[in-house]
Amino acid sequence: MNQRQDLVGQRAPGSRRGKGGDGAERHEIIYRSISDAIIEHRLKPGARLREDALAEVFGISRTGIRKILQRLALEQLVTLTPRRGASVTRPTAEEAHEVFAARQMVECGLMPEVARCVDEASVKTLHELSDQEQKALRKGDHSAAIRHSADFHTCLARLAGNATLAEFVERLCFRSSLILAVYGKPGHLGCETHDHATLITLLKEGRGQEAAVLMGNHLRAVEATLAIVEEDQEAPDLHQIFLS
Amino acid sequence: MNQRQDLVGQRAPGSRRGKGGDGAERHEIIYRSISDAIIEHRLKPGARLREDALAEVFGISRTGIRKILQRLALEQLVTLTPRRGASVTRPTAEEAHEVFAARQMVECGLMPEVARCVDEASVKTLHELSDQEQKALRKGDHSAAIRHSADFHTCLARLAGNATLAEFVERLCFRSSLILAVYGKPGHLGCETHDHATLITLLKEGRGQEAAVLMGNHLRAVEATLAIVEEDQEAPDLHQIFLS
DNA sequence: CCGTCTATTTTTGTATACAACAAGCAATGT
DNA sequence: ACATTGCTTGTTGTATACAAAAATAGACGG
Numbered sequence: 001m002n003q004r005q006d007l008v009g010q011r012a013p014g015s016r017r018g019k020g021g022d023g024a025e026r027h028e029i030i031y032r033s034i035s036d037a038i039i040e041h042r043l044k045p046g047a048r049l050r051e052d053a054l055a056e057v058f059g060i061s062r063t064g065i066r067k068i069l070q071r072l073a074l075e076q077l078v079t080l081t082p083r084r085g086a087s088v089t090r091p092t093a094e095e096a097h098e099v100f101a102a103r104q105m106v107e108c109g110l111m112p113e114v115a116r117c118v119d120e121a122s123v124k125t126l127h128e129l130s131d132q133e134q135k136a137l138r139k140g141d142h143s144a145a146i147r148h149s150a151d152f153h154t155c156l157a158r159l160a161g162n163a164t165l166a167e168f169v170e171r172l173c174f175r176s177s178l179i180l181a182v183y184g185k186p187g188h189l190g191c192e193t194h195d196h197a198t199l200i201t202l203l204k205e206g207r208g209q210e211a212a213v214l215m216g217n218h219l220r221a222v223e224a225t226l227a228i229v230e231e232d233q234e235a236p237d238l239h240q241i242f243l244s
Numbered sequence: 245m246n247q248r249q250d251l252v253g254q255r256a257p258g259s260r261r262g263k264g265g266d267g268a269e270r271h272e273i274i275y276r277s278i279s280d281a282i283i284e285h286r287l288k289p290g291a292r293l294r295e296d297a298l299a300e301v302f303g304i305s306r307t308g309i310r311k312i313l314q315r316l317a318l319e320q321l322v323t324l325t326p327r328r329g330a331s332v333t334r335p336t337a338e339e340a341h342e343v344f345a346a347r348q349m350v351e352c353g354l355m356p357e358v359a360r361c362v363d364e365a366s367v368k369t370l371h372e373l374s375d376q377e378q379k380a381l382r383k384g385d386h387s388a389a390i391r392h393s394a395d396f397h398t399c400l401a402r403l404a405g406n407a408t409l410a411e412f413v414e415r416l417c418f419r420s421s422l423i424l425a426v427y428g429k430p431g432h433l434g435c436e437t438h439d440h441a442t443l444i445t446l447l448k449e450g451r452g453q454e455a456a457v458l459m460g461n462h463l464r465a466v467e468a469t470l471a472i473v474e475e476d477q478e479a480p481d482l483h484q485i486f487l488s
Numbered sequence: 489c490c491g492t493c494t495a496t497t498t499t500t501g502t503a504t505a506c507a508a509c510a511a512g513c514a515a516t517g518t
Numbered sequence: 519a520c521a522t523t524g525c526t527t528g529t530t531g532t533a534t535a536c537a538a539a540a541a542t543a544g545a546c547g548g
Contacts, residue, residue: 024326024531051500061533062500070311074318082268083539085500098408105409109349164342165349168412268501295530305503306530327509327530 030058031068038077038088039150039177040143045090049078075171077178089178093230096179100223103172106165107153107219108212113160115208122159123204129155130196137192146177152196176222183226193221274302275312282321282332283394283421284387289334293322319415321422333422337474340423344467347416350409351397351463352456357404359452366403367448373399374440381436390421396440420466427470437465 034054037043049069055062069086072078079089091099129152136144150173157169195218202211278298281287298309313330316322323333335343373396380388394417401413439462446455 050498052498063532063534066500067314070314071318074315083500095408098406101406102409102412105350105353109353162342162345164339164416165346168346172408294528296528307502307504310530329530 026060027064027068030060030064031071033058034068034072035077035174036147038072039174040147041177041181042143043088045088045178045182047088049086049088051085076175089175090182091175091179093183093228095175096183096223096226096228099172099175099179100219103153103169103176104216104219106169106172107157108215110157110160110162110165110169111203111212111215112208113162114156115203115206115211117159117161118203122155123200126152126155126200127197130200133196146180149196150174150177156199179226179228183228185225185227193218195221270304271308271312274304274308275315277302278312278316279321279418280391282316283418284391285421285425286387287332289332289422289426291332293330293332295329320419333419334426335419335423337427337472339419340427340467340470340472343416343419343423344463347397347413347420348460348463350413350416351401352460354401354404354406354409354413355447355456355459356452357406358400359447359450359455361403361405362447366399367444370396370399370444371441374444377440390424393440394418394421400443423470423472427472429469429471437462439465 034043034049043049051062051065051069054065054069058065069078069080073080073086076089078086080086129148133145133148133152136142136148150170153173154166154170158166160166195214199211199214199218202208202214278287278293287293293313295306295309295313298313299306302309313322313324317324317330320333322330324330373392377389377392377396380386380392394414397417398410398414402410404410439458443455443458443462446452446458
């Protein structure tokens with residue numbers, strides 16, 4: 001909230017150094033702002049992200065915005081169409097399946113190691129995340145719920161101690177959030193079950209193999225709540241539609 | 245080869261449009277040029293990549309180079325130090341272990357699916373890659389051997405039909421190449437064994453589980469040939485060294 | 489009244505200019 | 519002789535200016 005005030009606002013050419021935050025840090029904040037907005041569905045898939053508009057909102061020039069958009073594009077949260085600019089990625093049905101298959105492989109594969117590594121502090125953090133998610137869900141705050149769910153899975157992956165794999169899982173979770181936005185049925189919402197809490201219990205007791213199985217079922221269940229069908233945008237067959 | 249001629253050379257301010265290739269395509273070519281040079285160890289870890297120099301070499305302005313460097317940084321092939329510029333990433337020992345652990349999980353996990361998907365054409369491609377690698381190895385052409393080895397593993401991963409996972413494997417292979425450059429013993433070189441050929445045979449016969457086991461051993465063997473020890477760069481204890 | 493062509497406007501792509509920072513070097517003082 | 523400090527130089531960070539390409543709207547002809 002406070003940063004907002006700093007970010008927007010005056011940008012007299014010389015006053016650049018006056019800010020407390022370093023330049024790179026400001027970029028990081030802006031990156032996260034946009035990233036969060038996408039993950040929390042405040043920016044919906046397909047939404048256009050004009051450089052000029054973003055530059056004005058955050059009080060930096062287009063150069064910085066472009067850098068950030070490029071980063072988001074590499075993480076597949078936004079799509080950069082040449083000469084058309086940036087928009088929030090709308091995952092295809094195929095991508096959706098791929099992402100869930102990838103999560104299935106990596107997240108399940110990580111469980112045994114996580115079961116070996118958990119300690120008191122981690123369990124506490126996981127519980128908090130899980131509780132926050134449930135609370136948000138009950139309040140009907142979809143944005144927060146999605147955010148906490150992604151955080152839960154990411155946090156879990158991090159416990160295995162492999163930063164490379166954890167980062168991969170994080171990205172998959174972000175993309176999952178986009179998939180939910182596109183293919184999720186209005187009623188259902190992501191990880192609504194009690195699975196997360198059960199998962200924590202299993203891991204705490206060192207039952208890694210069972211945790212892996214549960215995680216597998218959990219991911220399959222989430223994917224099953226989706227209506228992953230490609231609504232063909234390009235070349236809708238008019239003959240098929242009108243001459244039937 | 246032809247593009248090379250176009251890329252270097254004159255860059256009269258107005259001649260920008262004269263090129264046959266589209267702008268984005270040229271960027272892709274430059275990206276690949278640098279990426280290849282890193283993967284094939286023609287640019288060694290730690291090598292500095294000055295924007296100005298690269299801009300001149302490829303005949304575009306620093307803006308384009310920065311974009312490319314940023315992309316390479318996100319793929320962890322180059323490291324961007326604030327105010328110090330870009331250099332070829334020197335993986336830490338920890339990163340090295342992480343990358344191999346990740347490959348272990350993903351590449352092995354992919355084998356059953358690959359065994360299900362292989363067809364005649366794929367087998368032929370894989371054999372070619374494997375042969376080229378062996379040939380390069382015999383000729384002592386390390387660059388080509390490393391390249392083909394990475395291509396082999398990437399191609400294999402692609403066969404499973406999951407582009408997301410395949411891309412992840414590709415990146416891991418690239419990073420593995422860097423790891424080899426830093427921690428590889430001069431004598432040994434990557435995948436020197438007959439494993440690749442054996443792998444193809446197993447997959448062709450649909451023995452996915454056995455292929456997974458072999459892949460596991462293969463990766464462990466490669467990692468075992470490395471001398472992964474952190475040579476502490478910062479703060480070498482001079483007292484310890486000279487006053488012993 | 490509708491379709492097409494053109495002009496305008498909007499938006500991105502690229503280069504360059506300028507300012508800030510880090511590093512190396514020299515000079516001076518202790 | 520050594521350390522510290524200030525200057526000079528090289529390199530990156532940021533903004534802006536300009537050019538090219540879409541999208542849009544308007545005019546003209548059928």
